[in-house]
Amino acid sequence: MKIVNVTHGSFYAIGAYAAASLTAAWLAQGYPPFGSYAVLVLAAIVVGAPFAIAIERVILRTMYARDEVVILLVTYALFLILEDVIKLIWGVNPYFIAEPYALLGSFEVAGMAYPTYNLVLVAAALVFGGGLAWVLHSTRAGKLLLAVIHDPEVSRAMGVNVGRYYLATFTLGSLLAALAGAFTAPTVSVVPGLGVDVIVLSFAVVVIGGLGSLPGAALGALIVGVVRSLSVHYMPQVELFVIYFVMAVVLAVRPRGLFSLAEPRRI
Amino acid sequence: MRRDRTLVILAVSFVALAAGGPWLPQWAMFIVTIAIAQGLVALGLMLLLRAGLVSFGQALFYCLGAYAAGALGRFVGISDIFVEMLVGGALAAFTAFILGFLLARYRGIFFGLLSLALSMILYGLLVKNEALGSTDGFNILASTLVGVRPRPDWVRYAVLVSAAAVALIAALLVHRYLNTPLGRLAPAIKDNEIRVEYMGASARRAVHVKYVIAAALAGVGGALAATAVGHIDPEMAYWTTSGEFIFITILAGTGSVVAPFVGALIYGAIHTTAYDLSPNTWQMSLGAALLALIVFLPEGLWSLFTRHVRHS
Amino acid sequence: MSVILDARGLCKSFGAVTAAAEVNAAIEKDSVVGLIGTNGAGKTTFINMITGYLKPDRGTIQYEGRDITPLPPREITRLGICRSFQIPQLYPSLSVRENMMVGIGIVLRNAGRGGFFSRGHALVPGHEAPAEDVAERILARFGLADYAGRNAQVLPGGVRKLLDIALTMVARPRVLLLDEPTSGVSSQEKFGIMQMVLDAVRAEGATVLFVEHDMEVVSRFAARVLAFYDGRIIADAAPSVALADPEVRRHVVGRLKAAHA
Numbered sequence: 001m002k003i004v005n006v007t008h009g010s011f012y013a014i015g016a017y018a019a020a021s022l023t024a025a026w027l028a029q030g031y032p033p034f035g036s037y038a039v040l041v042l043a044a045i046v047v048g049a050p051f052a053i054a055i056e057r058v059i060l061r062t063m064y065a066r067d068e069v070v071i072l073l074v075t076y077a078l079f080l081i082l083e084d085v086i087k088l089i090w091g092v093n094p095y096f097i098a099e100p101y102a103l104l105g106s107f108e109v110a111g112m113a114y115p116t117y118n119l120v121l122v123a124a125a126l127v128f129g130g131g132l133a134w135v136l137h138s139t140r141a142g143k144l145l146l147a148v149i150h151d152p153e154v155s156r157a158m159g160v161n162v163g164r165y166y167l168a169t170f171t172l173g174s175l176l177a178a179l180a181g182a183f184t185a186p187t188v189s190v191v192p193g194l195g196v197d198v199i200v201l202s203f204a205v206v207v208i209g210g211l212g213s214l215p216g217a218a219l220g221a222l223i224v225g226v227v228r229s230l231s232v233h234y235m236p237q238v239e240l241f242v243i244y245f246v247m248a249v250v251l252a253v254r255p256r257g258l259f260s261l262a263e264p265r266r267i
Numbered sequence: 268m269r270r271d272r273t274l275v276i277l278a279v280s281f282v283a284l285a286a287g288g289p290w291l292p293q294w295a296m297f298i299v300t301i302a303i304a305q306g307l308v309a310l311g312l313m314l315l316l317r318a319g320l321v322s323f324g325q326a327l328f329y330c331l332g333a334y335a336a337g338a339l340g341r342f343v344g345i346s347d348i349f350v351e352m353l354v355g356g357a358l359a360a361f362t363a364f365i366l367g368f369l370l371a372r373y374r375g376i377f378f379g380l381l382s383l384a385l386s387m388i389l390y391g392l393l394v395k396n397e398a399l400g401s402t403d404g405f406n407i408l409a410s411t412l413v414g415v416r417p418r419p420d421w422v423r424y425a426v427l428v429s430a431a432a433v434a435l436i437a438a439l440l441v442h443r444y445l446n447t448p449l450g451r452l453a454p455a456i457k458d459n460e461i462r463v464e465y466m467g468a469s470a471r472r473a474v475h476v477k478y479v480i481a482a483a484l485a486g487v488g489g490a491l492a493a494t495a496v497g498h499i500d501p502e503m504a505y506w507t508t509s510g511e512f513i514f515i516t517i518l519a520g521t522g523s524v525v526a527p528f529v530g531a532l533i534y535g536a537i538h539t540t541a542y543d544l545s546p547n548t549w550q551m552s553l554g555a556a557l558l559a560l561i562v563f564l565p566e567g568l569w570s571l572f573t574r575h576v577r578h579s
Numbered sequence: 580m581s582v583i584l585d586a587r588g589l590c591k592s593f594g595a596v597t598a599a600a601e602v603n604a605a606i607e608k609d610s611v612v613g614l615i616g617t618n619g620a621g622k623t624t625f626i627n628m629i630t631g632y633l634k635p636d637r638g639t640i641q642y643e644g645r646d647i648t649p650l651p652p653r654e655i656t657r658l659g660i661c662r663s664f665q666i667p668q669l670y671p672s673l674s675v676r677e678n679m680m681v682g683i684g685i686v687l688r689n690a691g692r693g694g695f696f697s698r699g700h701a702l703v704p705g706h707e708a709p710a711e712d713v714a715e716r717i718l719a720r721f722g723l724a725d726y727a728g729r730n731a732q733v734l735p736g737g738v739r740k741l742l743d744i745a746l747t748m749v750a751r752p753r754v755l756l757l758d759e760p761t762s763g764v765s766s767q768e769k770f771g772i773m774q775m776v777l778d779a780v781r782a783e784g785a786t787v788l789f790v791e792h793d794m795e796v797v798s799r800f801a802a803r804v805l806a807f808y809d810g811r812i813i814a815d816a817a818p819s820v821a822l823a824d825p826e827v828r829r830h831v832v833g834r835l836k837a838a839h840a
Contacts, residue, residue: 443695444695447684447688447693447694447695448684448685448687448688448693448694449688449694451680451681451684452681452684452685454670454672454673454681455670455673455681457672458669458670458671458672458673459668459669459670459671461668462668462669462670462746463681463685464651464652464653464656465630465652465653465656465661465662465668466653466656466681466682466685466686466746466749466750467653467656467657467685467686467689467750468653468685468688468689469653
């Protein structure tokens with residue numbers, strides 16, 4: 001959509017908190033623990049969607065005509081607001097829901113115990129990533145979405161309801177962030193500030209992969225994940241910033257990211 | 268005449284601060300000093316913003332300046348505030364000169380994120396660095412002024428006046444720069460770089476120069492803030508610090524070299540008020556204020572001032 | 580007559596598209612040359628290569644005996660080759676006068692004048708007058724004086740074209756490449772515009788190449804025509820000869836059909 005969306009981090013946090021609190025409630029009620037996976041997903045969607053729709057309709061919609069920097073600042077302002085809204089709703093105490101994670105146990109790989117839950121995460125990423133790619137490239141709605149993003153004016157001139165597509169895009173993107181947060185929740189303690197580190201990392205991923213490219217984002221995420229793990233293992237002192245270093249290197253070699261879209265002729 | 272007005276405003280403000288300073292309570296002197304430090308950073312950001320570039324990583328140079336000032340005290344025993352600011356600014360400028368070769372090639376979101384990445388690299392380096400105190404940082408020596416150690420209750424005032432003097436000089440220099448052909452190239456670069464190239468100028472070189480100037484300003488600001496606070500830590504390089512500077516720059520608008528300082532003062536006021544009113548939701552108040560600004564005053568606060576004074 | 584600009588063996592492809600295939604053109608000093616051809620024939624690519632925006636895959640471009648092929652646009656402008664654009668390249672947020680002043684400022688700076696340490700009003704090299712005067716002069720020459728305070732974004736199409744061309748005059752060019760100077764202008768006004776532009780330009784003693792789709796304008800103002808087709812130059816002669824050439828007729832001009840009864 002050509003906007004840099006800092007609020008994305010807030011949705012990650014909202015998803016995590018929603019998942020954590022609702023799963024905790026679910027388990028407290030004595031419902032079957034295996035149902036908690038469904039709760040994770042539903043919590044993210046059910047709580048995330050109203051936020052996304054409200055934000056897009058009320059605030060973002062009036063900003064699309066403005067400079068891209070202005071939109072970024074708007075999302076930054078929203079991020080600040082949401083940080084405190086989250087605190088107001090869920091409080092400042094950490095949430096722990098280890099059950100979905102612990103339930104699946106672990107299995108042996110090369111002499112090390114590997115948590116099965118992580119496979120679930122990988123599977124989820126593949127499903128959602130693949131699903132998104134399929135929707136965008138194989139369904140009519142998806143293709144229209146790509147057209148709208150590319151040139152909203154022409155799309156509007158052709159009768160496409162651009163406003164509705166923008167709403168759909170923003171909501172979809174935010175829900176994905178919420179789902180990511182929800183799936184991550186069982187592996188960490190959910191505390192305020194969860195969104196802060198994530199958002200900068202995800203920008204790095206997207207930039208490495210190339211703006212507007214789905215396979216790029218996937219590759220970028222893979223690179224980021226692998227590099228981080230490697231550095232934690234071999235060079236812990238660079239762990240915090242190695243990913244930014246990678247980003248700088250990638251941009252130096254490929255100024256628009258690894259998979260960049262072709263540029264139209266200017267003159 | 269717009270030029271004269273800027274000079275007058277700057278001169279009057281300096282005199283007012285210097286003369287009225289001793290009567291201000293200590294906490295007010297502190298706030299104004301910090302505002303000046305932040306204003307310096309915002310002044311640099313304004314330079315870049317005029318060319319259409321938003322740096323999300325000015326905290327890098329702010330932090331470099333601060334740590335330079337601290338290191339001077341801790342390892343060399345120098346506590347002179349002017350030396351600290353000079354060294355801080357110089358270190359930042361030098362770093363920007365090197366980094367600029369890479370950064371000046373980018374625009375838009377890539378420029379922003381790359382600058383962000385660089386500041387986060389510094390953050391990571393500092394956090395892991397034991398010699399510099401890692402996440403705790405370290406304290407800075409009490410300031411001296413050109414060899415003179417002020418009495419304890421006069422230190423804040425001394426720092427304030429030094430800050431005001433440096434800010435005055437910086438603002439004047441930037442104001443002059445903005446009236447040179449290179450300075451006036453900024454909106455052209457923002458609008459149409461191809462045209463700029465075809466008229467015989469290197470947009471990249473111009474951006475490089477502006478980046479270095481902005482870095483120097485941020486470095487001086489960082490050194491100043493460090494001496495005012497008395498303590499430095501890696502948080503000064505974190506992206507949220509850069510976010511504050513951007514907030515101030517947008518708040519102020521790009522209309523004049525005086526604007527960033529006014530913006531910083533108002534930001535300080537909003538921040539403090541928001542925190543006092545409701546410590547748990549000060550971020551929300553800040554966010555709401557920023558949103559309101561963007562919606563109602565897109566040109567920044569300074570536009571309120573220039574609205575009546577439109578010249579044809 | 581001496582050759583001021585010499586393109587030899589220029590080749591340029593974009594993937595499967597050949598924009599230039601062995602293009603040779605020797606332009607004589609003080610001449611007025613028309614470049615004709617259908618869209619996509621390679622005229623703008625030719626201009627882009629000469630001005631350094633594109634690098635040819637093969638071939639060289641010589642300017643006054645010096646190889647300028649690898650130079651970037653800003654260097655080539657500084658050497659005295661300026662161009663206008665098919666789609667006017669202006670600074671939309673600035674006024675017409677400010678557009679001119681930015682350009683003049685660049686010229687000043689390139690000559691080392693008007694910088695941070697200078698005092699007073701610097702004189703613009705080539706015009707020997709202060710920047711404001713040079714701006715007024717050029718704007719008046721192109722009939723843009725009334726638009727001076729207007730924002731470039733709101734200008735009508737023909738005026739934008741004129742401003743785009745006026746901007747090229749700031750650097751006192753020796754060679755001027757005009758990409759479709761009269762496009763977007765009504766056919767009645769084309770002659771007037773072209774005359775105004777050429778008068779202003781030739782007063783400085785410049786060599787002019789212009790891309791044009793209107794053959795009447797070409798016949799009237801060009802002493803020589805280069806006809807492009809499919810990346811090649813298929814005719815290089817005086818207008819009367821070139822426009823009668825069967826190849827040119829087929830690929831560029833079109834054949835006259837008998838009138839309907």
